[in-house]
């Protein structure tokens with residue numbers, strides 16, 4: 446047998462049903478997109494298919510869904526398999542480009558149920574999206590679940606919104622449906638979900 450060095454990451458099967466069931470015309474506003482993403486995070490908890498986080502890449506103007514994703518760190522044995530990172534990788538593979546800001550594409554937006562961690566901040570920076578919309582804050586994640594988010598710079602929003610030329614700015618919107626996003630974090634905690642922080646003592 447020839448050795449294979451391919452990496453394959455599989456999002457949970459229920460994701461297809463969830464996308465099919467959702468009224469795709471109900472994704473035109475940012476609130477609707479966030480409600481959809483929070484529902485994905487809730488289902489990821491209920492199905493026990495990963496951490497309480499979801500994210501999706503949309504066309505910013507039309508709201509067309511490009512790539513829905515959830516956290517699959519534990520089931521995939523992959524520490525980088527955070528929801529935001531999965532959404533970027535899926536969107537780029539589906540659109541066959543490493544750059545979601547490529548000139549032939551409409552502007553793209555990442556909607557995430559929680560604030561990106563240190564890794565996903567970096568991946569957002571290099572993804573090509575031009576907007577980032579977030580539900581729960583990092584402090585919500587850390588207080589409710591004790592997941593750790595890593596040492597993000599204090600001015601991370603400013604850094605994204607004022608990127609040096611020729612990089613396009615990434616507009617950040619926070620606290621959208623924050624309470625609903627936090628409710629999923631609480632659901633995960635109350636259902637005894639595994640809190641993993643690779644490299645820690647616990």
Ligand SMILES: [Zn+2]
Pocket residue numbers: 527528529561562563564565566
């Ligand atoms: Zn992350």
